[in-house]
Amino acid sequence: MKRFLTLFLTAMLAAGLLAGCGKKTQETQEYTEPAAEEEEKNIKIGLSFDSFVIERWLRDRDAFVAAADQLGAEVNVQNASGDVEEQIEQIRYLIKKQVDVLVVVAADCMALSEVVQEVKSAGIPVISYDRLIQNADTDLYISFDNKKVGEYMAQALTDALPQGGNIFMIQGPEEDNNVKLVREGFDEVLKNSNLKVVYKENCEGWLAEQAVDALDKGLEKFPEVSGIMCGNDDIASHVVNTLAETRKAGDIVVVGQDGDLAACQRIAEGTQTMTVYKSVESLAEMAAEMAVKLAGGEKLELDGQTMNDGSYDVPCFLLEPVAVSGKNMDSVIIDGGVHSEDDVYLNVPQLQDKKE
Structure with a gap:
């Protein structure tokens, strides 16, 4: 009888602990859900880099991400390490992630034309960052003169x-x-x-x-x-x-x-x-601002200057070196x-x- 009572009390204690754990998990889920909903409201920017071989690209990345964050956007940065095929696959990955706008530092300005058309077909605006992607009709080319x-x-x-x-x-x-x-x-x-x-x-x-x-x-x-x-x-x-x-x-x-x-x-x-x-910081900050505007469907206020990408006249914004x-x-x-x-x-x- 004494042994039976001990087992009964042990079982009741275990049940109480399990119930407590279950309640804690439920509270955690309720806490994280609003954060997830809030995250969905943020503008999502895909930022595809050729590589970070050149030291300045790290500065571009950091300045762009910081500026985008200030504007309420989150940035998904991809680095192709100089591999064109890898960059193409990473861009397709960003399409699947349903980014609102794509910013590309092209590894090969000719080789990305087709994948950029895939991006545009998905309804995602594209910015050629510092290097004009050829024959792609990107929505903006931003660089220096x-x-x-x-x-x-x-x-x-x-x-x-x-x-x-x-x-x-x-x-x-x-x-x-x-x-x-x-x-x-x-x-x-x-x-x-x-x-x-x-x-x-x-x-x-x-x-x-x-x-x-x-x-x-x-x-x-x-x-x-x-x-x-x-x-x-x-x-x-x-x-x-x-x-x-x-x-x-x-x-x-x-x-x-x-x-x-x-x-x-x-x-x-x-x-x-x-x-x-x-000033790569100025370039990155301006690009982030324009990316957010494009993602929100806003019209960019440009001076009408364009640059031909081989097939299309692309609106451009050129900073002074x-x-x-x-x-x-x-x-x-x-x-x-x-x-x-x-x-x-x-x-x-x-x-x-x-x-x-």
Whole structure:
């Protein structure tokens, strides 16, 4: 009897505990449901990146996500790591996730045309971010004036080399439509100068380390080179490091773009002449604002400017780049809060001493 009573009490206690657990689970479900409903009201943005090989894309991502969050939107970021087929599959995944708008940094501006049509067929507006997807009729192309980037690069070379000379061009991949636009601006300015482009090479997938072999091959054919146009500052880093090995860094004019800290330091040191600074934070914030408007069915207030993607005239919004040299480094980069004075002049302490 005593044993029976013990078993009975144990069973009753267990039942009470199970009932308590059941009640707790039910309360948790009631708590999470409103959050889920609230989440459904948020605008969902799909953000598809080619890769994060270029350091600036991390800044674009962070600024875009932060700006979208402030506007009440959530962002699903996908990184294709430079694989075009992977980017296509990731875009299809974002269609299935029923994003309200898609923003794409294209790995290959030609290869994404068909999948973008799939996105548009699903009723999802598409923004070409920084690189114009070809033959796709995207709803917006937002970038910098890349033709002007090329003009600034060429002008810096002509100003530094009034006597003329041989020029190398070590660019990004042809699949990036911006490479073509930069080259258009570059060639336009150069045709009225005494400079001659004797060697051209591309770094596939924006893999900057390829610039080392490209430069070595160029120097074998044309050892007397006066200036080098680099597709971006990352490529310029490898070019200047290679030149330094033969004590030529500083003797050959090097230009790049992006306003990377390393490039600004090289300009302070005298081994790079100019970089074209582009405020990626401004670009990302503006893109996030326009993405939210498109997702909400709002009409974008643009100036009517368009750019042809090969088949369609796409509405575009182009931000102004800024040519940065030693002359305006302080006013643009340091006073603008892009990089700190200590960081820019880290390797030239004598300049820091003069400023103190």
